[in-house]
Amino acid sequence: MRELTIEGAFEVVPQLHGDQRGLFTEWYRFDRLAEAAGRSLRLAQANLSVSSRGVVRGIHFADTPPGQAKYVTCVRGAVLDVVVDLRVGSPTFGRWEAVRLDDVERHAAFLPEGLGHGFCALTDVATLSYLCSATYNPAAEHAVHPFDAELGIEWPGTTPLLSARDAAAPTMAEAAAAGLLPSYEVCRSYLASPSHLP
Template identity: 40%
Template sequence: MEIKHHALAGVIEFTPRVFGDARGAFFESFSEKIMREAGADVPWVQDNQSRSMRGVLRGLHFQCPPHAQAKLVRVAQGRALDVVVDIRRNSPTYGQHVAVELDATRFNMLYVPTGFAHGFAALEDDTLFLYKCSNYYQPSAEGGLYWNDPQLGIDWGLTDPIISPKDQVLPQLAEFDSPF
């Protein structure tokens, strides 16, 4: 498995070795040993899946402590622009982001540690997005940042994204008090 550490400390991209032939393809989608050795040593307790049409933008979300979640995310069908924003208040990269295209052809995955807001934009119809989470979802611990905050400067690659009403009213970084 290829391992790439991104500019934001703790964010790791994994690209598996794919074995393909006329029948299709096979790859190892999770290895606790490889994740631990790369620095993503967390217990996984919940898997989630979403399906989105092209142009849907979900995020930027996180869970507040003590219900904070690390995530291992990948696309099983389609393509998505995955974005993580550092919201660790004492981090030298606070407010900075990394964007990685995840797709079902490369089978690449992104590890998002706690202390990061996370979101993605579906780049194809019927994009299936898989989340492996280190903590159970707790509605009272939900948090987020406004997806189009000019201070974050995220280029989502979409001209008119489809956003949930809840995501349209999240705070901008300047008015945000990070719980991390």
């Protein structure tokens, strides 16, 4: 497991066991995540997202608490998966980092509550699997525009496909001014509570 430059976020590199029959891998291990991240992931919901080439989804985040931690892997095709620090007061506030997730190397990304998440589909069809720490709550879900110039995310491709919601999302500065972004200190306090410890 490799910690990203954004506190609490990890790229997970599983061991692949392959032979002439195919492949086997443990794509999620709660004990190894707890050991590396210093916390457990309470599994509350699992999602699949299917996108065509050039689709950009995100940047999505949820009110914290309770927030929504995510463990994401690409089970078909490939995506550029992006983690954004949206926690006001964080030393890396506004910073983003991208990792490639695909169906060959089988890497995964772990994002704790309070971080933003988005991705761009790099193949004709890309399917992501999400393990989530909380169930979907539309009233607590928010987005920041994925092409916000202040964020400067380097998305691949020239003609991205966005949902109407993502196309209308505020910039990070607008979301901050509206009081939508999570607080770094509130996120840290929430994650230090006994329910998140291994």
